[in-house]
Amino acid sequence: MPGTDEPSGMITQVLVNALLLSALYALVAIGFTMIFGIVDILNLAHGAAIILGGFSAFYAVQLGLGIWVGGLAAILVPALFSLLLYWILVKPVQHKNTMVIITTLIVLTMIEEAFRIVEGTGSHVLPSLVAGGTTIGGVSIQYNRAVLFVASWLAIGGLFIFINRTWLGQAIQGVSMSTRGSVLVGVDHEKVVLATFGIAGGLAGWAGLFMGISQGVTWDMGLEPLLIAFAIVVIGGMGSIKGSVVGAHIIGVIETVTTTYVDARLTGVSALVIMMIIIVAMPQGLYGQPGEVG
Amino acid sequence: MADSSLVGEVRARLSWAGLKRAPIRYYLAAVFLVGLALGPTLGGMGTLLMLQWTTAFFFVMFVLSWDFVAGYTGQVSFGHTLFFTAGGYTTAALNLYLGVDPLLGILAGTVVAAVSGLFFALPALRLGGHYLALFTLLPPLILVRIFVIFSDYTGGSGGLSNPEPLLEAGDFAANAQANYYLAFALLVGIFALLWTITRSDTGRILTAIRESTDAVQSSGFNPAKYKVYSMVLSAVIGGLAGAVFVHTPVGSASPSQLLDLSLMLEILLASIIGGFGTITGALVGGLFIFWGLDWLEGVEYVLPVIQTPVGEIATLLFFGVLLLLVYFLEEGILPWSYRQGNRVLSLIRGGQRPVATDGGAPDGAGDAEGVASHEDSMDQGTAGSDAGRDSQ
Numbered sequence: 001m002p003g004t005d006e007p008s009g010m011i012t013q014v015l016v017n018a019l020l021l022s023a024l025y026a027l028v029a030i031g032f033t034m035i036f037g038i039v040d041i042l043n044l045a046h047g048a049a050i051i052l053g054g055f056s057a058f059y060a061v062q063l064g065l066g067i068w069v070g071g072l073a074a075i076l077v078p079a080l081f082s083l084l085l086y087w088i089l090v091k092p093v094q095h096k097n098t099m100v101i102i103t104t105l106i107v108l109t110m111i112e113e114a115f116r117i118v119e120g121t122g123s124h125v126l127p128s129l130v131a132g133g134t135t136i137g138g139v140s141i142q143y144n145r146a147v148l149f150v151a152s153w154l155a156i157g158g159l160f161i162f163i164n165r166t167w168l169g170q171a172i173q174g175v176s177m178s179t180r181g182s183v184l185v186g187v188d189h190e191k192v193v194l195a196t197f198g199i200a201g202g203l204a205g206w207a208g209l210f211m212g213i214s215q216g217v218t219w220d221m222g223l224e225p226l227l228i229a230f231a232i233v234v235i236g237g238m239g240s241i242k243g244s245v246v247g248a249h250i251i252g253v254i255e256t257v258t259t260t261y262v263d264a265r266l267t268g269v270s271a272l273v274i275m276m277i278i279i280v281a282m283p284q285g286l287y288g289q290p291g292e293v294g
Numbered sequence: 295m296a297d298s299s300l301v302g303e304v305r306a307r308l309s310w311a312g313l314k315r316a317p318i319r320y321y322l323a324a325v326f327l328v329g330l331a332l333g334p335t336l337g338g339m340g341t342l343l344m345l346q347w348t349t350a351f352f353f354v355m356f357v358l359s360w361d362f363v364a365g366y367t368g369q370v371s372f373g374h375t376l377f378f379t380a381g382g383y384t385t386a387a388l389n390l391y392l393g394v395d396p397l398l399g400i401l402a403g404t405v406v407a408a409v410s411g412l413f414f415a416l417p418a419l420r421l422g423g424h425y426l427a428l429f430t431l432l433p434p435l436i437l438v439r440i441f442v443i444f445s446d447y448t449g450g451s452g453g454l455s456n457p458e459p460l461l462e463a464g465d466f467a468a469n470a471q472a473n474y475y476l477a478f479a480l481l482v483g484i485f486a487l488l489w490t491i492t493r494s495d496t497g498r499i500l501t502a503i504r505e506s507t508d509a510v511q512s513s514g515f516n517p518a519k520y521k522v523y524s525m526v527l528s529a530v531i532g533g534l535a536g537a538v539f540v541h542t543p544v545g546s547a548s549p550s551q552l553l554d555l556s557l558m559l560e561i562l563l564a565s566i567i568g569g570f571g572t573i574t575g576a577l578v579g580g581l582f583i584f585w586g587l588d589w590l591e592g593v594e595y596v597l598p599v600i601q602t603p604v605g606e607i608a609t610l611l612f613f614g615v616l617l618l619l620v621y622f623l624e625e626g627i628l629p630w631s632y633r634q635g636n637r638v639l640s641l642i643r644g645g646q647r648p649v650a651t652d653g654g655a656p657d658g659a660g661d662a663e664g665v666a667s668h669e670d671s672m673d674q675g676t677a678g679s680d681a682g683r684d685s686q
Contacts (some may be wrong), residue, residue, distance in 0.1 A: 113610045265443045272436045
């Protein structure tokens with residue numbers, strides 16, 4: 001009997017891990033896809049927001065403000081960064097694809113480089129939000145990870161309510177469908193774009209905090225989730241929030257299964273390979289509009 | 295018949311009157327090239343400096359290979375490092391594991407690079423914009439991870455070190471000099487090839503593809519053929535440069551020298567800052583980025599307030615400067631100086647040479663071809679027959 005019990009416990013454990021990972025990926029991917037939907041750009045500096053989130057929390061804890069204040073800083077600082085990024089750097093070149101990619105890639109590289117110089121290449125530990133853990137049905141769950149999971153889903157759920165129920169949220173949806181149409185019916189385009197960048201930065205920062213607590217804060221923590229976000233966004237369809245939540249779960253499960261059952265070093269590789277295949281075979285993704293493929 | 299007119303054309307160009315009519319920048323370029331060619335032998339260039347220039351030459355070749363396909367056909371690839379890696383790793387692995395002669399290995403590496411060029415070129419026919427950007431961004435990133443996973447065979451982040459050198463010439467200094475000339479010759483060859491192609495009618499078709507694929511198609515040319523051709527040629531050049539690079543004392547088949555995202559970023563910036571889609575701009579931009587970074591790394595001045603020497607944060611500062619340059623000198627160094635130079639000339643010559651305000655070549659000024667607008671009348675004689683063959 002124990003022989004049959006253990007694999008099922010293992011499977012549940014993998015499933016739980018996959019759900020946690022998927023929630024983290026969804027946070028990163030949603031912001032990325034929202035920016036894509038609104039201003040039609042690939043914002044590579046989204047990875048920098050993740051790094052800033054992790055380090056803001058780290059500095060807040062260093063100053064003795066505690067991890068909860070750190071969590072707040074991890075949302076606000078990247079949100080502000082994201083706003084300024086758009087305002088100062090992206091806006092002047094937003095219609096030039098290559099320039100946007102180069103600009104945001106430089107920003108990502110500079111932020112990585114700055115933290116590498118100041119903080120070194122080591123990993124910085126963030127304290128847990130709550131201590132302790134429990135075992136339910138053979139699956140061990142730390143309260144800390146449970147809190148992170150719930151908080152991520154609160155953020156995702158809150159975003160859905162915001163997008164569907166508030167005026168600004170609907171304006172964001174509108175601009176994402178047709179900028180000209182929304183402006184014609186009185187939507188303040190500038191405000192919508194700024195709101196989107198702020199939300200995206202905040203979500204990415206929250207993901208940075210999540211990663212910092214579970215794996216430590218490092219100068220290069222932004223690139224990997226950014227690449228995974230590409231894969232998710234391509235699978236879900238560029239610009240679709242629903243698609244990126246679904247895509248995050250597909251990638252999250254595949255990642256967890258390959259790293260658990262095949263080889264732990266395959267982190268990121270399977271997602272990227274799947275993404276390349278999807279780009280060629282089905283560029284519009286699950287929920288994207290085929291018209292976006294040019 | 296075409297040949298005799300070609301000979302006539304060349305004679306006319308090389309006559310005293312033809313040489314006098316050639317724009318000043320050709321002479322500047324010639325002086326610069328002769329300086330580089332004589333530097334190690336007559337100029338007393340030190341061994342260390344020679345090695346640095348050798349690295350710079352290879353970097354410029356990488357930039358050239360990118361500029362040719364991205365700047366002309368508009369197929370902007372963010373994964374050109376794949377080609378350098380295909381070339382460099384293939385020949386290094388063949389040499390280290392099977393003992394294949396470097397010359398043969400370089401050939402094999404170039405072929406593998408050409409195949410990887412096809413791997414980019416075919417999806418690029420269907421994909422555009424963001425999707426092409428993402429598609430090309432990925433392969434090098436995947437490859438880096440695969441190299442780490444199979445680090446027993448690929449050396450991981452350290453790479454495959456010390457394949458047999460292609461050239462060996464006695465002591466260290468003589469060896470450096472031999473490799474300097476090898477890199478220089480390869481660079482001049484690649485530059486001449488790309489310069490000629492882009493200034494020919496084929497180059498006009500490539501530029502036209504960037505502007506409008508439909509227009510090219512309606513003129514009776516097949517854009518797909520030219521897109522694949524330019525991407526594969528770019529891959530061949532990048533692969534060749536990467537393959538030769540690993541067999542010189544300055545290069546090795548390692549991710550940091552052939553594959554990293556930061557290398558790709560430097561290449562993009564070099565081409566754009568030099569002058570996107572001009573070939574000559576890639577040369578200038580590549581040298582500017584290489585020596586700019588090198589100079590900044592050597593600055594020992596300690597910045598006030600943060601108490602850090604400039605050299606330690608050189609990369610950070612340099613990317614900041616490049617960002618500003620990209621914003622405020624968007625056309626690129628070379629087109630900008632070309633425009634400024636023309637303005638000065640027109641002042642000196644009393645307004646005989648009108649300057650177009652949009653930065654393009656002024657109408658009717660036969661000897662003042664625009665760098666970016668490819669109004670190079672010099673090539674028309676040779677290009678006509680070329681394009682005739684190419685179009686069918």
